[in-house]
Amino acid sequence: MAKAPKGKNEPVRPIIVKKVTVVAGGHHGGAWKVAYADFVTAMMAFFLLMWLLGATTEKQRKGIADYFTPTLVKMKEGSAGSYGLLGGSSLTDPDNYQYRAGQTGTKTLTIPRDATGGAKDGGTKAKRTASLQQRLQQKLAASETLRKLAKQVRVTQTPEGIRLDLMDDAKFSMFRLGTTILTPEAAELVRAIGQAIGPDSAGLSVRGHTDALQWKPGDAANNWSLSAGRAEATRQALMKSGVTENRFRRIEGVADQEPLIPDSPTDPRNRRMSILLMN
Incomplete structure (x- = not known):
């Protein structure tokens, strides 16, 4: 407090200190902008x-x-x-x-x-398989007999190429019992298959399969010769349908060594012809 001047009996004047808080910009500041x-x-x-x-x-x-x-x-x-x-x-x-x-x-x-990739990562293979399936469906829809046999054909994409399996069942057989002679229905089916794979220039492999039923004792024939003979008969039928001979790379029979139904070696579905369109 300030001292009173000497010689005067006057009250001391108070000293008022004003503190002013300055807000930069007030409500126009930049904090809200941040x-x-x-x-x-x-x-x-x-x-x-x-x-x-x-x-x-x-x-x-x-x-x-x-x-x-x-x-x-x-x-x-x-x-x-x-x-x-x-x-x-x-x-x-x-x-x-x-x-x-x-x-x-x-x-x-x-x-x-929506790109399917280059030739090495499956795009071309998928298109090729789809194209083959479309041609095959068109051929199998050409007649009532082929429409009924469509269920005997299975198309599978494998690392080696596209495999077509022509399978027997309890009501259908590709060949006459114990022979290499195609049944009339099977001959018509193979003809349609040949016309479907004709536009594709890939090499072909034909493999014959049998079931595990054994031959009569003393019979000179066996499942090895039967499967190989049926593969050759299929090759000849494909050539008659327009497939050129130079496309075939391998014709073989594997008897009952590669069953489609391993748990039932005698199942008729194990009797089949596998046609491979190589990559």
Whole structure:
């Protein structure tokens, strides 16, 4: 408190101190702008994530996920694209994995979502199988007999190529009992098969299968010679339907050694002809 002047009996004047708090900009400050920018950034990241999930394939998403998997770091070191987002699973560069997948192509960078891939990763094989199945369905729909026999034909994609199995059952037999002579219905079926596979230039393999029923004692014939003879008869029937002779690579009989129904070796479905369209 201030002292009173000497010689005067006057009250001391109070000293008033005013403290003014200055708010920079008041409600016009930038704090809310920072919060809003954080919100917009988070929303942008969210929509970017949604776009990535919708615009990428399963393989690409797996590559992104593997990039954040520590256990794969050592394997990815030195891989093509190892410093990129996909971390060694580049869309256009080869990798050095133990079981590496085929490349999807090196001439384009934009890959459509519905692309089936290059020739090495199954796209061409899938189209080839679908095309064959379509031609086969058209041929089998040509007559009432063939429509009934359609269930005897099974198309399977294998590592070696497309395999067509022409199978017997309890009501249908490809060959007369114990012979290499095609039944009339089977001859018509093989003719339709030959016309369906005719446009494909791939090499062919014909393999004959029998069931495990044994021959009579003392009979010179056996399942080995029977299966091989039936494979040759099938080859000749295919040639009559228009398949050129130079397409055949292998004709063989395996008797009952590769049953379709292993738990029942005598099942009639084990008697079949397998026609392989090689890759």
